[in-house]
Amino acid sequence: AQTVTQSQPEMSVQEAETVTLSCTYDTSESNYYLFWYKQPPSRQMILVIRQEAYKQQNATENRFSVNFQKAAKSFSLKISDSQLGDTAMYFCAFMGNSGYALNFGKGTSLLVTP
């Protein structure tokens, strides 16, 4: 079974600064997807960014980028120019060959302060 580990339960960053959230995973599969989801206080899960394992290039979406290290099974999220609206729980998730079943980490609570 795949496991997803987020070792930082809580993090804090000042507005306009950069923060990196860590995620490691364990799998024996060679082809899979990795995701970062954001869950603000409204509880709506929002897809932030995804990475396909067969792509070596790290995914980027505006202020959000990932550092995908396949051999190390590491998938960190970097948020640049942090904004107050980035305050949320961030979940790292894995999807393997079983398809459509997301396996989530425990989450990192990010607080962006003025």
Added chain:
Amino acid sequence: KAGVTQTPRYLIKTRGQQVTLSCSPISGHRSVSWYQQTPGQGLQFLFEYFSETQRNKGNFPGRFSGRQFSNSRSEMNVSTLELGDSALYLCASSLAAYEQYFGPGTRLTVT
């Protein structure tokens, strides 16, 4: 396009009762997945339906069941409710596996 809708948004039930939650996917999406979110266990996959067939199931007891209709709307049912079933139940719809869109969730409280 309208997003994923879930009804009801909040529900209070008593132990031993049963409950049915509904999820309407984004138009054109044929896959619907269900997740349970609790403070203790986090987010856990329940099951996934595609074209009225359950394709994948998580590690939950048989009290948890679901179905999907021909219009892709899905329902999940929990029978003989336990206190531990109190959770946020999230539904997600997909056109492709790598792009799941979540609904706002149904908050179930079991007393």
